[in-house]
Amino acid sequence: MAIETEARWVPIAVSCDILDGTVIPARLPTGPIAVWRSASGSLYANGDRCPHRGMRLSQGFVRGETLSCIYHGWRFGADGACQKIPAHPKVSPPKTINCGPLPVTEANGVVWGAATSPVDAPDQFVGHDALRSLVVAASTDAIASACEGEWVGEAIAVTLGGQNTILLLNPYGPAEVLVIALVPRGLTAPDLVRVSTALEALRRSAEAVGEAA
Template sequence: MHPQTTGRWTPAALSADLTAGTAMPVNLAAGTIALWRSASGRLSASDDRCPHRGMRLSHGFVRGEKLSCIYHGWSYGQDGQCLRIPAHPDLTPPKTIRVETYPVVEQDGVIWVADGNEPDAPPRLEGFTPLRSLNVHAGIAAIERAAGAKADADGILKSAGETLRLLLSDHGNDETLMHVLVSREATPAERIAASREAEALRRKAEAAGIEGGKS
């Protein structure tokens, strides 16, 4: 996340990227988490390692309201508590078997994850909606230089001509997830133009990051 814009909330993914009954890995500056949506549509975010053998939970499968590890099928609820161990079907898993969870909010088409205690609500994307996300092999500073602008207090970067709006998520190690925003009334042609402009900005930022040696 941008350290002086989005506070402790990170725009981790777009709502459209996580359908009901699926899980996905999300890279944050502090590490990888498992983000999943239950069959009923409820969101959960947790550590990405099963306490049993360390398998990534984001590679697991969602059944109903539980996330199950793909290795030995240990299942976890939305509070992180282990609910079932298939090898011991009659055992009630002890409370000590659990994964750490994180506050998660879905708002304006974006899934936000917070580290630690839940802070104030994430910023609103007034009048805008996410179009797509791009992984950029450059840090936020390099993207800001390429755009000729700085991210504002809500974590939104407007290009110098204000033709493009971005929501940036710092992954650390000069890697950034760039969410492209468009007006909710944008025409198909305007959406295509915004996507192409974001692609060009990504290339420019990555080139600037290489030339500068750091972001």
């Protein structure tokens, strides 16, 4: 995959899917990342590779305000620096051991990440909140074609389940896209179910479009 150096925000997860004290895997165009929320609720992201022996940090665990690797327990802080090496408790880890902190922020109930710090804030969708995410095995063009929506920058505006819905897109590859649906704030539970059901139908249609192409 080509290395992207452009500093732009990419939608990577739904905020409520990352509880306090947990870590999840996510992806930027530059590659896999680990996104974690500390016990106090602060959000962080870093490369998904432990600088020790390359274990995926997204398979680790959060302790207080630090992220620990599942393999040998090296512990990393908010700045990515290694704070503790359990096998050598009297050693202060050199500052060169760092898991590479990445910019991350939240807006509209969406977690946005970037490879390098963008100048501007992520796109704002006033009055909308994230409903859910799903991965579609199709291209962004197939998704747009299947829903007959309108491009709004890098997102698609479409009516799903009778609601004005915004689809944020994070292409994982030519035929795999993370889609995060934003819906108007304050919808009832039945409305949310209708949108979610329509989103699943859209996934099937987009994947059928991709297969037929």
